[in-house]
Amino acid sequence: MASTNPKTYEPTAPRKVAFLGLGVMGSPMAGHLALAGHHVTVYNRSAPKAEAWKKEFKGHSAATPALAAKDADFVFCCVGNDDDLRSVTLGEEGAFIGMKKGAIFVDHTTASADIARELQVQAQALGLQFVDAPVSGGQAGAQNGMLTVMCGGDKAAFEAARPVAMAFSRAFTLLGAAGAGQLAKMVNQIAIAGLVQGLSEAIAFGQQAGLDMNQVLEVIGKGAAQSWQMDNRGKTMIEGKFEFGFAVDWMRKDLGLVLDEAKRNGARLPVTALVDQFYADVQAAGGRRWDTSSLITRLK
Structure with a gap:
């Protein structure tokens, strides 16, 4: 697990935890839980990733979400979208089947607020607890254990999960009832979309004007x-x-997700809708896997 900033872990009692999803975010997050002293069992749809993680962190892996979640106090999850989340929680071998009564499921997927509310209801019916907890900070934040986590759900479940989740977090904050974490992540993405487009236009303008933009950013970055x-x-x-x-x-x-939610709640997001279409242009130009800062390529 590459890290440029060694993490200092807050002292907390070792807990039995599971982590579902070992992508660029989930793998280092699960790694920090193991390094903090927790007993971690991982599940990943692609088994070789789970085996590689197990070798690196001396943890355990399981063949299904249900088996990974068995007897765990906390089940953390970071997968792709709503459908992936339903699969690892409510599927035939989903985590909810394997979790013990009173265990807490903490979901770090960026998903819809609707599925967060849906899963909280399903969890409560099974005697489980659920916290929606999308993250901000990117791959570097995950690797350094310095993610900002926006949470929605029951306060007692949040308070129980917080000391464990601080293994990979710089802030872990409750913002309201189920779905509030996902809504806060949408606010985050709206703000980023506008910032990146503005920065793209600023840099492209400065380059067109013949300025040394490294020098310019060094100056205006102090203001x-x-x-x-x-x-x-x-x-x-x-x-x-x-x-x-x-x-x-x-x-x-x-x-x-943002634009779908805006249709429901009546929010007006003209800049966000426009930047979304600019990102479609980047995709069409072959930049599907490029960083979001590639918006500037449209202006060249």
Whole structure:
């Protein structure tokens, strides 16, 4: 697990946990749980990834979500979308079947608020607890154990999960009832979409004007224009490097959730809808796996 910032773990009693989904986010998150001293069993749809994780972190793997979740105090999950989430929770071999009464399912998937509410109802009917907890911070945040986690659900379940989840978090915050975490993640993605488009236009304008944009960003990054995107993506945007980071395909999935929710709640999102279409242009140009900062390629 690559990390540029060694994590210091808060002391907490070792717990038996499961982690479902070992993608670019889930694998290091599960790794931090193991490094913090918890007893971790993982499940991944592709078994070789689970075997590789087990060898690296000396944990355990299971053939199904239900088997991974058996006897666990907490089951963490980070998969692709609503359908994937239903499969690993409610499927024939889903985690909810294997979980013991009172266990807590913490979902880090960026999904819809509707499925968060649906799964909370299903969990309660089975004597389980559910927290929707999407994350922000990207692959680097997962690797460094410094994710920002936005939670929705029952306060008691949140409070129980927090000390364990801090193994991979810098902040783990309850924002309301079931679904509130997913809605907060949508707010996050709306803000990022506008910021990246603005930064793209600024850099492209400065380059067209003949400015040394590395120098310009160094200067304006000390003022009101500063942002995480500028600090972490400005230089690579100038250099035209996009083969890393949070993929355009993922961002479009997230913005689809945002725009669907806006239709339901009546929010007006003209800039977000426009940037979503700009990302469609990037996809059409072959940039499906490029970082979201590749919006600037449309302006070249």
